[in-house]
Amino acid sequence: MNEAVETIGRDLGRMFQALAGLLFVSILIPIVWGEYYAIPALLVSGLIPFAIGYALSSRFRKATKPGKLHGMIIAALGWFCVAIFGSLPFVLIAWTVEFAPPILGEPSQTSTLAAFTNPLNALFESMSGFTGTGLTMTDNEEVLPRTLQWWRSFIEWVGGVGVIVLTTAILARPGSGSLTLYESEARSERIHPSIVSTVQTIWWIFILFTFVSILLLWVVGMPIWGAINHGMTGLATGGFSITDNSIATYDSAAIDFALLPIMLLGSIAFPVHYLILRGDLRNLYADLQTRWVFIYMGIGTALLTALVYVGDTYDSLFTAFRYGSFQFISAATCAGFQTAVDATNVALGRWPTQAQLTVSFGMLIGGAAGSTVGGIKLIRALTLLKGIRFRISDVFYPETAVRRLRINGRRLNEQEMRQEFEEAAIITALWLIFLGIGTFVLLLLLPQGEYTLENVLFEVASAQGNVGLSAGITGPESLPTLGKIMFLFNMWIGRLEIIPVLVLLRAGFRRGGLY
Amino acid sequence: MRINELPIVGELLESGAEDRIFDSLLLVGPLLILVIALVGRSVVTTGLAAAYVVFFVAYVLYRGIRH
Numbered sequence: 001m002n003e004a005v006e007t008i009g010r011d012l013g014r015m016f017q018a019l020a021g022l023l024f025v026s027i028l029i030p031i032v033w034g035e036y037y038a039i040p041a042l043l044v045s046g047l048i049p050f051a052i053g054y055a056l057s058s059r060f061r062k063a064t065k066p067g068k069l070h071g072m073i074i075a076a077l078g079w080f081c082v083a084i085f086g087s088l089p090f091v092l093i094a095w096t097v098e099f100a101p102p103i104l105g106e107p108s109q110t111s112t113l114a115a116f117t118n119p120l121n122a123l124f125e126s127m128s129g130f131t132g133t134g135l136t137m138t139d140n141e142e143v144l145p146r147t148l149q150w151w152r153s154f155i156e157w158v159g160g161v162g163v164i165v166l167t168t169a170i171l172a173r174p175g176s177g178s179l180t181l182y183e184s185e186a187r188s189e190r191i192h193p194s195i196v197s198t199v200q201t202i203w204w205i206f207i208l209f210t211f212v213s214i215l216l217l218w219v220v221g222m223p224i225w226g227a228i229n230h231g232m233t234g235l236a237t238g239g240f241s242i243t244d245n246s247i248a249t250y251d252s253a254a255i256d257f258a259l260l261p262i263m264l265l266g267s268i269a270f271p272v273h274y275l276i277l278r279g280d281l282r283n284l285y286a287d288l289q290t291r292w293v294f295i296y297m298g299i300g301t302a303l304l305t306a307l308v309y310v311g312d313t314y315d316s317l318f319t320a321f322r323y324g325s326f327q328f329i330s331a332a333t334c335a336g337f338q339t340a341v342d343a344t345n346v347a348l349g350r351w352p353t354q355a356q357l358t359v360s361f362g363m364l365i366g367g368a369a370g371s372t373v374g375g376i377k378l379i380r381a382l383t384l385l386k387g388i389r390f391r392i393s394d395v396f397y398p399e400t401a402v403r404r405l406r407i408n409g410r411r412l413n414e415q416e417m418r419q420e421f422e423e424a425a426i427i428t429a430l431w432l433i434f435l436g437i438g439t440f441v442l443l444l445l446l447p448q449g450e451y452t453l454e455n456v457l458f459e460v461a462s463a464q465g466n467v468g469l470s471a472g473i474t475g476p477e478s479l480p481t482l483g484k485i486m487f488l489f490n491m492w493i494g495r496l497e498i499i500p501v502l503v504l505l506r507a508g509f510r511r512g513g514l515y
Numbered sequence: 516m517r518i519n520e521l522p523i524v525g526e527l528l529e530s531g532a533e534d535r536i537f538d539s540l541l542l543v544g545p546l547l548i549l550v551i552a553l554v555g556r557s558v559v560t561t562g563l564a565a566a567y568v569v570f571f572v573a574y575v576l577y578r579g580i581r582h
Contacts, residue, residue: 200530208537211544212571215551215564224552276575277532279582 006063007070008077011167011181013056015078018167019085020050022158026089029150037104038147041092049085066180069503075164075184075496076504082163083127083492089151090122097145110143115476124484129155130163131495132372134239134336134468135487137476141242146225149242153229159495160236160266160372161206162187169199184500189271189370202270205277210235213262220254230337234259237266237372239336239468246338247326248345256326256339267293267333267367288408289368292378296365300328304358311352314345327469332362334373336468349471353454356471360458363465364431374466374494376431380424383407387421430498435460438490445480446473463487464494536574543567 023046030038066074094116097107116122121137128135129152136152138144144152158166164185168178178195182188191198214231218224229242243249247259265273272290275283285291305317305324314320323340327348330337340348348356366375390405397403404411412420438460439453446456455471462469473479474487493501531537547567551560 197530204531204541208531208541208544211541211548212568214548215544216568218551219561219564219568224548224555228548274532277534277537277578279578281576281579281582 003064004070006060007066008074009056010060010063011066011070011074012078012081013053013058013060014171015082015163015167016049016053016085017057018163018170019082020046020053021170022154023049023089026147026151026154030145030147033146035107035145035147037096037101037107038093038145040104041096042089042147045085045088045092048088068180069507071180071184072500072503073507074181076500079130079163079496080492083123083130086130086155087119087122087126090116090125090148091119093145093148094122107145110140112138112140112143113145113148115139118476120481120484121476124488125152126155127488127491128468129238129240130159131466131491132156132159132236132238132334132374133463133466133491133494134233135463135470135474135491136240139475140244142244144242149229152240153232153242156238156240157210157232157236160238161202165199165202168196169203185496187370189269191271191274201274205270205273206235209265209273213265216258216262217255220258221252222250222255226250230259231262234262234335234337235266235372237263237333237335237367239330241337245341245343248339248341248343251344253322256322259337260325260329263329263333263335263337264293264297266335266372269368269370271370272368288382289378292382293367296378297329297332300332300358300362301325304328304355307352307355307358311355313351313355327359328362331359331467331469332365333367334363334375334465334467336462338469347472348469349455353452356454356458359469360454360461363461363467363469366465376428379408380427383420383424384428387417387424390417427497427499430502431464434490434493434498435464438464438486441486442473442483445483460490464490466491466494534578540567540571
């Protein structure tokens with residue numbers, strides 16, 4: 001057997017075992033809520049990845065450590081497979097209810113749940129969850145069984161930090177090549193010298209913040225089940241909701257404003273959280289990305305508030321601020337919660353064009369690298385801006401001048417700057433190329449005249465930026481099958497920052513020396 | 516017994532900000548949520564939940580000032 005295949009197989013096996021653990025833990029939910037018909041579906045859903053994972057990891061347990069190529073293939077392939085296995089509860093529970101076996105009670109079928117009898121819809125939901133996107137194939141989340149409401153929130157919560165980070169925290173040991181995998185999952189920052197210790201600290205922070213978020217939401221008036229789910233998906237900046245109209249269902253300014261700090265927490269890098277918890281509050285403004293999280297959100301909020309107020313979308317400045325601040329922060333942190341929906345107010349898809357494009361721009365950039373957000377990330381946007389300024393001002397200096405670029409306290413020489421700038425430019429360019437491809441494909445697929453160009457751009461940016469805000473295109477009926485497949489791809493590449501997926505595709509097409 | 520020798524939660528607690536107060540908040544959090552789920556909304560549970568959130572924020576600020 002090829003050495004590379006063994007390494008990839010071993011690490012994929014570990015990921016599948018970690019996923020199986022999540023499924024087995026989730027059996028508590030149908031037990032608590034009395035949804036006993038969901039238990040066999042969860043058991044089967046867990047046993048399949050466990051058996052495959054166990055077989056792979058024990059068969060190849062002596063495989064060598066992963067290199068950079070392996071790491072990227074494991075990340076790309078692993079995330080796709082995890083999305084596939086993660087869709088099993090949706091499919092199996094939907095079919096269990098469809099058949100309604102008398103021995104498991106008589107759960108009632110709904111059109112929302114029935115949509116998951118189509119495996120593509122289930123895969124879409126699972127990919128949307130794990131990638132923290134939040135676009136959904138359900139048309140009324142409230143009627144879903146509690147088990148599936150939980151599973152959607154849980155996979156978003158785990159996906160926010162990362163499946164590999166989860167696997168590393170539980171199963172990896174120091175020196176097992178975890179760093180390569182960690183970096184392949186769009187992460188690079190370390191809190192401790194050891195990567196295993198780093199990911200454990202990330203989980204420590206994430207779990208503590210989750211409790212704080214849940215309790216804060218409950219205090220401001222959200223029912224406890226809603227607070228648990230929205231606390232998890234808000235912090236993970238995923239955006240799945242358990243209510244039909246997302247956060248608009250509660251129609252409460254207090255809940256809207258309580259979610260702002262939760263989403264902002266999710267958009268700040270974990271190492272900065274760690275330093276702040278250690279007492280080093282200076283990082284709130286000293287760290288370049290964190291400083292810009294606040295500046296960027298502040299400017300975006302002010303602009304969007306002005307646009308919807310001046311555009312007469314809302315008749316009072318407070319209402320414009322309430323919806324403008326929530327929707328911009330929800331978009332820029334890539335949470336994707338919605339308060340602007342038809343049921344309570346003016347839907348986002350009917351906001352003025354310039355307001356929709358402002359929200360789209362928010363999605364495009366996203367928050368800080370090393371947090372739970374998607375998008376291009378602030379550090380890349382800042383590197384590009386600083387790099388462009390550096391290049392232009394170059395003309396004004398003599399050729400012999402030695403210049404350095406300062407980014408986030410680091411002084412980069414010419415070569416380092418070139419490297420950072422190139423990486424940021426490549427990812428941004430790829431991001432925009434795939435945004436263009438997605439938009440083109442959707443324009444071909446959707447019925448003529450039903451959606452505007454800004455609606456389509458908005459929806460594709462939302463899928464690829466792992467945001468989840470919708471202009472109304474995504475749905476089990478409204479989005480054609482090919483559109484769903486396109487969005488699956490957009491969500492997948494968006495979460496992994498494109499390159500690992502391209503590496504996997506290249507390896508697949510050219511066999512990449514794997515065998 | 517060292518903190519990392521505690522069953523189940525030992526490794527997790529050892530990984531944090533190395534502060535007993537934050538570790539305690541981490542342990543108390545799920546219990547408080549469980550109590551709220553069982554008892555529901557009352558003056559006591561609301562007070563406890565509000566105290567948890569306020570204490571967390573206040574303690575972060577306190578650590579910042581002390582630092």
